[in-house]
Amino acid sequence: MLKIALPIRFGIAISAGLIAYFLVLALFGLHTNPLFSLFNGVITGFGIYEAIKFYKLSKGKDFEYGDGFSVGVVTGFVATIIFTAFFGLYAGNINPEFLSNMITAWETTYNTSLGSVIFVVAIMGFATSTVLTLSFMQLFKPSWNLKKKPKTSQA
Incomplete structure (x- = not known):
């Protein structure tokens, strides 16, 4: 249950942040400048990072790379779908x-x-979510480095 509910919850939070950021930009007339969409990656990245971190904390030693990856991707995809629907509604009906x-x-x-x-908005969101998840999983994956035991001298 946690594996699907967590990405949906974080995805909704990310999309709310993206929508709020877009509307604040629209309030000042800056939403037509594509340069400001770079901050969307920061918002999305923060949400995906937090979702994976929360999932890892809840799983403890049972955390696996594949599960963390799926949590991050699903979180980003949920946020992308919701934001893309809002963007289509805004561009098509609210402000033609x-x-x-x-x-x-x-x-x-x-x-x-x-x-x-x-x-294009949807593809950019899906690509951003996938790349950020791959990047963040490098931080969360378990290390395969073996700790060496100190050699004891027998003198």
């Missing part, structure tokens, strides 16, 4: 001019639809 304001540099060259932007 958002998309044209965001991609003004490409507007004349490429025919970019709402669906393609939503697809």
Whole structure:
């Protein structure tokens, strides 16, 4: 039960943080600048790290790499799905001019639809979640280094 409930709980918390950050940027008119989306990785990374850490603490010595990896990936995927749904709702219904304001540099060259932007947002979230989980699992995996016993001298 913990293995699926934990990622959902942390995924919802991450998506709430991402949505709040996006809305704060929108409040100041900065949400159309893609540079600010770099902080999404920090929010997502913090949530995935905390989810894996919480799972490892709850499992203790029974913690395994595969389980920690699945917790991190599922956490990120849940957050990505929720945030992508919000992004689609925002760009399609709440602020329809958002998309044209965001991609003004490409507007004349490429025919970019709402669906393609939503697809890119989802792929970016899935990729970020996978890479961050792989990175964090290097910190949480058990070490295979064997501790050497000090040699006792027999003199």
